[in-house]
Amino acid sequence: MRTHARRQVLHAVAGSLMLGAAPRILQAKPAALRIGVMLPASGTYAPLGAAILQGMRLALQESGGQWAGRPVEFLTVDDESNPSKAPEHANRLIARDKVDLLIGSVHSGVALGMAKVARESGHLMLIPNAGANALTGSACAPNVFRTSFSNWQTIYPLGKVMADQGIKTAAFLTWKYTAGQEYAEAFAQGFEAHGGKVLTSLTLPFPQLEFGPLLAQIAAARPQAVSCFFSGSGAAKFLLDYARSGLKDKIPLYVTGHTTEGILHALKGEAEGITSVLHYADGLPNAKDKAFRQAWKKVSKLPVDVFAVQGYDTGLVLAQALKATQGDPTAKVMQKALEGIRISSPRGDWVMSKAHNPIQDIYLRQVVGQQNLYKGIAAKALEDPGSNCRLS
Numbered sequence: 200m201r202t203h204a205r206r207q208v209l210h211a212v213a214g215s216l217m218l219g220a221a222p223r224i225l226q227a228k229p230a231a232l233r234i235g236v237m238l239p240a241s242g243t244y245a246p247l248g249a250a251i252l253q254g255m256r257l258a259l260q261e262s263g264g265q266w267a268g269r270p271v272e273f274l275t276v277d278d279e280s281n282p283s284k285a286p287e288h289a290n291r292l293i294a295r296d297k298v299d300l301l302i303g304s305v306h307s308g309v310a311l312g313m314a315k316v317a318r319e320s321g322h323l324m325l326i327p328n329a330g331a332n333a334l335t336g337s338a339c340a341p342n343v344f345r346t347s348f349s350n351w352q353t354i355y356p357l358g359k360v361m362a363d364q365g366i367k368t369a370a371f372l373t374w375k376y377t378a379g380q381e382y383a384e385a386f387a388q389g390f391e392a393h394g395g396k397v398l399t400s401l402t403l404p405f406p407q408l409e410f411g412p413l414l415a416q417i418a419a420a421r422p423q424a425v426s427c428f429f430s431g432s433g434a435a436k437f438l439l440d441y442a443r444s445g446l447k448d449k450i451p452l453y454v455t456g457h458t459t460e461g462i463l464h465a466l467k468g469e470a471e472g473i474t475s476v477l478h479y480a481d482g483l484p485n486a487k488d489k490a491f492r493q494a495w496k497k498v499s500k501l502p503v504d505v506f507a508v509q510g511y512d513t514g515l516v517l518a519q520a521l522k523a524t525q526g527d528p529t530a531k532v533m534q535k536a537l538e539g540i541r542i543s544s545p546r547g548d549w550v551m552s553k554a555h556n557p558i559q560d561i562y563l564r565q566v567v568g569q570q571n572l573y574k575g576i577a578a579k580a581l582e583d584p585g586s587n588c589r590l591s
């Protein structure tokens with residue numbers, strides 16, 4: 200018997216002896232799993248945090264409110280997408296709240312800060328969004344697993360899509376922080392590998408929304424297309440400003456799907472026709488997705504998006520791995536169950552890579568009304584290069 204489970208039984212035995220009632224051993228309630236969750240509940244990424252949490256709760260609800268027979272408690276913290284507070288938040292969840300494992304976050308900088316704490320404490324950490332390449336690359340760790348994507352994965356395939364449509368020059372625009380910088384780099388890598396040229400790559404500080412001056416510089420550079428990485432409510436503001444500036448009718452947008460995901464209901468056609476790539480889409484030909492969307496409608500008024508799916512998949516991953524470890528959440532035991540885990544997801548089936556990142560299909564999509572409509576597969580079973588990941 201695993202140490203954790205054994206401890207629970209010993210507690211139960213001690214309790215029942217004190218009560219002098221031997222049959223209570225069989226009725227002993229397993230201790231609740233304490234899961235520390237760091238997500239943004241304020242700021243531009245707040246809608247992503249809400250969707251991820253709701254997705255996890257839905258997965259838990261579908262397994263009867265228990266994983267491996269253990270009730271589950273989520274101890275949530277609003278991390279404000281603020282990397283400087285991440286170590287303090289993660290340390291508090293571990294030291295004060297005595298969580299068994301950590302889940303987080305949306306923002307790459309926050310996740311990098313959390314991972315540092317997790318590497319020191321040895322707690323299992325699951326990343327339900329943040330794409331920082333290093334988390335499953337140069338800074339990979341035996342106890343850190345990602346259920347979402349790497350930043351590289353969700354833009355690299357765009358270059359081929361654009362080249363196939365005859366586009367030879369582009370401008371890039373993003374927030375200046377880890378994720379934005381990685382999107383700019385991987386976009387250039389994919390576009391240049393297919394003969395394209397990035398004329399200009401512009402940034403503004405996260406999470407600023409003053410896009411006007413950058414749009415003027417883009418107009419002056421006269422690229423054939425514009426690409427960018429924005430997300431959450433900031434992405435909606437960008438798409439609105441792009442359309443209102445008059446650029447949308449002159450220079451088409453080709454973007455990572457993060458920029459058009461989860462926000463179309465807040466726009467009135469300003470995103471119509473935009474092409475994107477992402478590991479999820481509306482109208483996927485997949486039965487698991489249809490069932491998920493029906494279940495989602497019962498728990499949320501918001502439209503389904505990739506963030507909801509990532510939260511849901513984080514729950515599926517935990518359910519499956521905890522079943523294999525008989526409810527033991529310690530990283531050393533979970534590692535074996537998580538490596539190579541195969542998940543049947545609304546996004547399509549995916550497998551955990553050696554570097555602990557999903558190997559998954561990346562879809563081509565186009566905005567039609569309020570949907571990011573599935574148009575085909577941009578990259579089949581795409582694996583992040585996981586450069587310099589050494590796991591002992």
Ligand code: PHB
Nearest residue numbers: 306307329330378430457
């Ligand atoms: C990130 O900071 O890694 C990030 C945030 C939001 C996204 C994607 C990546 O939609």
